[in-house]
Structure formats: C-alpha cells, structure tokens
Amino acid sequence: MMNNLELTNEQLDLLKFIVQDFEYNDDKERDLINQIEAKIYDLQEKELLRTINILKAQSKRPTEEW
Numbered sequence: 181m182m183n184n185l186e187l188t189n190e191q192l193d194l195l196k197f198i199v200q201d202f203e204y205n206d207d208k209e210r211d212l213i214n215q216i217e218a219k220i221y222d223l224q225e226k227e228l229l230r231t232i233n234i235l236k237a238q239s240k241r242p243t244e245e246w
Contacts, residue, residue, distance in 0.1 A: 189227065196220045
C-alpha cells in the first residue's frame with residue numbers, strides 16, 4: 181500500500197537530516213532507510229528541476245522594453 185505525504189521543503193530537509201542520522205539495527209531497517217533516502221533525493225531533484233524550468237520560462241518572457 182502506498183501513502184502520499186505532503187511536506188514543505190523545510191520539512192523535507194528536516195526529514196532527510198533525521199533519516200541520515202538514523203542508527204539502524206539490522207539489514208531490514210538499513211534497506212528501509214536507503215529506500216526513504218532515495219525517495220527524498222528524488223523529490224528534491226524534481227523540485228530543483230521544476231524551479232530551474234520556472235526560471236528558464238520567466239527569463240524568456242518578453243519585457244516591457246521589447
């Protein structure tokens with residue numbers, strides 16, 4: 181079962197910090213932490229790419245000077 185969780189960028193950064201500092205006790209916990217970390221990095225990468233695309237689009241908009 182998949183669940184969705186909405187977090188602000190600040191909350192996501194805090195979660196990443198907590199997960200990175202987590203001391204796992206066995207291989208199962210390590211695998212879960214690795215999966216969570218991968219999802220956090222994927223989300224952050226998508227957000228960065230979205231921001232880059234927004235900035236590119238804004239830079240291409242004509243200004244009043246044109």
